[in-house]
Amino acid sequence: MNGGALTALIFLPLIGAIFILMQSEERAIWNSAFIFSLLPLALSFYVLFEFNPQSGDYQFVEQYDWIPQFGITYHIGIDGISLFLVLLTTILITLSILYSGGGDIEERPREFCFFMLVLETGLLGALLSVDLFLFYMFWEIMLIPMYFLIGIWGHGRKIYAAIKFVLFTMVGSLLMLVAILYLVYQAHVHFNRTSFDLPLLYQVPLTPTQARWLFAAFALAFAIKVPMWPVHTWLPDAHTNAPTAGSVILAGVMLKMGTYGFLRFAIPLFPAVAVEAIPLFMALAVIGIIYGALVAMMQSDLKRLVAYSSVSHLGFVMLGIFALNPQGIDGAIYQMLNHGVSTGGLFLLVGMLYVRRHTHEISEFGGLWKRVPVYAAIFMAVMLSSIGLPGLNGFVGEFLIMLGGFLRLRLAVVIAVFGVILEALYMLWTYERVWFGPITKAINETMRDLTGREIAVMVPVLALMLLMGLFPRPLISRMEPSVTAMLARGNFAQAHLETEHQPNRLAALVPASTHEPEIAAAAR
Amino acid sequence: MTPFNLAAINFVWLPILPMVIVAVGAIVVLLAGVHVDDSESEGLGLVALASLGVAFVFALGILGQNGVAFAGAISIDSFAGFFELVILIAAMFTVMMSLDYAADNNISGAEYYSLLLFSTVGMMLMATAGDLIVIFLGLETMSIPVYVLAGIMRRNAKSNEAAIKYFLLGAFSTGFLLYGIALVYGATGTIKLGPIHDAIASGAMGANPLLLLGIGLMLIGFGFKVAAVPFHMWTPDVYEGAPTPVTAFMAVGVKLAAFAAFVRVFLVDFPSIGAHWQTVLWVVAALTMTGGNLIAAVQTNIKRMLAYSAIAHAGYLLLGMAAGVQSGPAILYYLLGYAFTNLGAFGVVIALERRGEVGNQISDFRGLAARQPLLAGAMAIFLLSLAGIPPLAGFVGKFYIFSEALRQGYVGLVIIAVLNSVVSAYYYYYVLVAMYMQEGGSEVKRLSNRPALVAAIGLAAIATILIGIYPQPYMASAANAFHSASGAEGIHAVAGAFDP
DSSP, X not given: OOTTHHHHHHHHXXXXXXXXXXXXXXXXXXXXXXXXXXXXXXXXXXXXHHOOTTOOSOEEEEEXXXXXXGTEEEEEEEOHHHHHHHHHHHHHHHHHHHHIIIIIOOSOHHHHHHHHHHHHHHHHHHHHBOBHHHHHHHHHHTHHHXXXXXXXXXXXXXXXXXXXXXXXXXHHXXXXXXXXXXXXXXXXHHHSOOOOBHHXXXXXOOOHHHHHHHHHHHHHHHHHHTTOTTSOTHHHHHHHHXXXXXXXXXXXXXXXXXXXXXXXXIHHHSXXXXXXXXXXXXXXXXXXXXXXXXXXXXXXXXXXXXXXXHHHHHHHHHHHHTTOSHHHHHHHHHHHHHHHHHXXXXXXXXXXXXXXXXXXXXXXXXXXXXXXXXXXXXXHHHHHHHHTOBTBHHHHHHHHHHHHHHHHOHHHHHHHHHHHHHHHHHHHHHHXXXXXXXXXXXXXXXXXXXXXXXXXXXXXXXXXXXXXXXXOHHHHHHHHHHHHHHHTTTTHHHHHHXXXXXXXXXXXXXXXXXXXXXXXXXXX | OOTTOHHHHHHHHGGGHHHHHHHHHHHHHHHHGXXXXXXXXXXXXXXXXXXXXXXXXXXXXTTTOEEEETTTTEEEEHHHHHHHHHHHHHHHHHHHHHHHHHHHTTOOHHHHHHHHHHHHHHHHHHHHBOBHHHHHHHHHHHHXXXXXXXXXXXXXXXXXXXXXXXXXXXXXXXXXXXXXXXXHHHHHSOOBHHHHHHHHHTSSSOSOHHHHHHHHHHHHHHHHHHTOTTSOTHHHHHHHHSOHHHHHXXXXXXXXXXXXXXXXXXXXXXXXXXXXXXXXXXXXXXXXHHHHHHHHTTXXXXXXXXXXXXXXXHHHHHHHHHTOGGGHHHHHHHHHHHHHHHHHHHHHHHHHOOSXXXXXXXXXXXXXXXXXXXXXXXXXXXXXHHHTOTTSHHHHHHHHHHHHHHHTTOHHHHHHHHHHHHHHHHHHHHHHIIXXXXXXXXXXXXXXXXXXXXXXXXXXXXXXXXXXXXXHHHHHHHHHHHHHHHTOHHHHHHHHHTOO
């Protein structure tokens, strides 16, 4: 059944990338890139419709031997946690290519489309891998095209930003590689079988010390990618200097790889340590929320502002994840999607300003509303979604995260709420400075409104914002079984009860009981 | 046994037939060179290539065998076959990359190609050695032609410097090795690898100081040849000064041969007293990785950078050695990937060179992607493989070595190694920056006139990808090769029993 759908999904973009290398005419390059991004998009919708919402297991599973010496298999599958992230990836890549073909990228379009599609292969592969080796491979592969995207088509200190991005990520991921190898070795010790298969590795019994070190290595790799405060410093540079499409994918999908990694690997592999780490990660998340918002407020560069707002938003996602209850994690996944749509949209809109004026400086603008009303209206809508206005998508995610976080650690949520307020403050203030008031620069008098192509790029974003804001249920109901299954791997519900009364580290050491699913369900 | 017994003749000669073919090829090239003008040396190169190709076919026959010849002086096993094949590939690539280069730089073809082939014979001899004297013979047969090759551009001061430096330090290191061999012989009473193993493993010796001193001196000798820190000082100057194809030959061929002998002696013969030398190798490996990578990061000359990167890669291999017998197959697999990747990288450097020295600075790579997209793409593949980015050969090799070392509990050393990989990413990526993100640089001579070079680079790129994506058969043959050597002590012992 459905054999090969996911393989096709992963490798169609790669085939497209190679196909594009053989093209030489610019129009043909953009058209074929667009078509090759539509194919996986269509396929991902097919997967969505065929997806069984009742199951929390991997679906569309494919598994073949790859490197038998190490028990490495080509094992891919999709579940409720990765389903919508896959859709987000295919949608944003398509929109980015559509947008970039409209004049944003003028130099070397062939290489640009090549790297975009290779990037898509890397992202989808990482989301769909069920084998840790396979995951690590795609995880590293996606670095390379992003490095080129920033370094070749970026602005300003692009080379510095590209190298910084790569080195930061590599430190984390190579230590994770050591942890993966060690974990696999432990699996070999206990089961007498070498395998990188995730379901098997979930069951490896580890001593608390081993588990702590391994969790630390995984968590560092993912925290850098998220990025969590204080390892976020690569992000503003990368975002500010990246081309628009690079920023969209970086913020929209790549950062989610970090949070996804926590959900898929770090927490279910080492549930006991995850429980121990709740206070630490909630604290870091809250610091990220407040710090990101405060720094964003002080930015004079629009793109840097959106970049720091990402630090703040991803702080919310981490808060939801480390609530380790269904509400928090559902909310976190939902917020990952929201952030992809809203921040992706914001970066597109900021990029459109850059195409017009070749600057991101807020002070260069002002009073644009009168000249470009459609642009201003769309910007307002996307910004409101980012702030979390009820009725739009951002609200649903933030609400669920707050709810989940409140059940886990009230103080964290109490502080995090200030992040929401700050965000409304800096976003609206920015909006005022860019769009309202008198036109201060003569050059802005002649600014043209959005082109048909630009509107075509933004319409799907707006539609998603509305749909996800008004009808969250169909999405969340598909996530829930997988989230429940994931939570069932640790005794989080039990830990939850104990932390309610007294923070008790011993809870982490209690071996998982067979009744966890019931407990997790009861906790709802 | 009658002298006309064909089977007996076969038995004696067949095992060394590949070496004989290469040696005959070398003599033919040398004699034919008398009648060939220097500017038309390509024909000689093709003769050399043909003899290497024929030798390759015969070397395939050694795979899967398990025996000894010449009273145990020569081991005929998959280990020897594996290394002979990879060494022959390295030699063939070197010849392919030299055809145009030699003509361009007025290098005398007859001398050049015959020296290359003689050196290859020495390398193969090291890979097949069954006793310590043959290792020494191989080492000298390999090294002396390379000393000459390094200085073959007589009017180039840097080439001369490279030759003198390599010769002096090489001779010095050979002395260490020979002294070590003498002491091991003194302690164990034999030079044959199998009996040495048996003598040490029997435990009768304990920690004989004579033996340990011998092992230590041999370690220094091999350390020089594989360019381990602190015996690496010659490497950058020699790699920079030598003609670039010779540099590639040294970085790959010499290293392969040295590791073949190193692995065979240390992992196969000395494991029972591993505790004594593995600790030393732990330190040497950490120093080699760190030193190589840190100094590579500040180089502006691509040949020097690749020289230090070669040192760093020797460090990863020594990590495998330090981890002991278990990681033997991983070392062999790593060397295979390393060979193709480095040959390809040096091939691109050669492609950028014109008469003189232009093309050796990293800044010469600027804008290469715009002018020569395929060449830049190939170089990107080699650099990413060296940096250890999946799914290329370099990554799978590191993965293999690291995972075996972790199994042996070398967590600290592996963490040092991965942090080193991050450092190495910095300087490999810097070449990518130059190629893809900067403009300027030097023009490249028309590639369409150099089909052999292009073929070599292309094949190396394909191999780098293939060995990484589909590693299974190469891992299997690496494992077979290593186990054929480490499981052959019994045969060694039998052969040793017939020694006079």
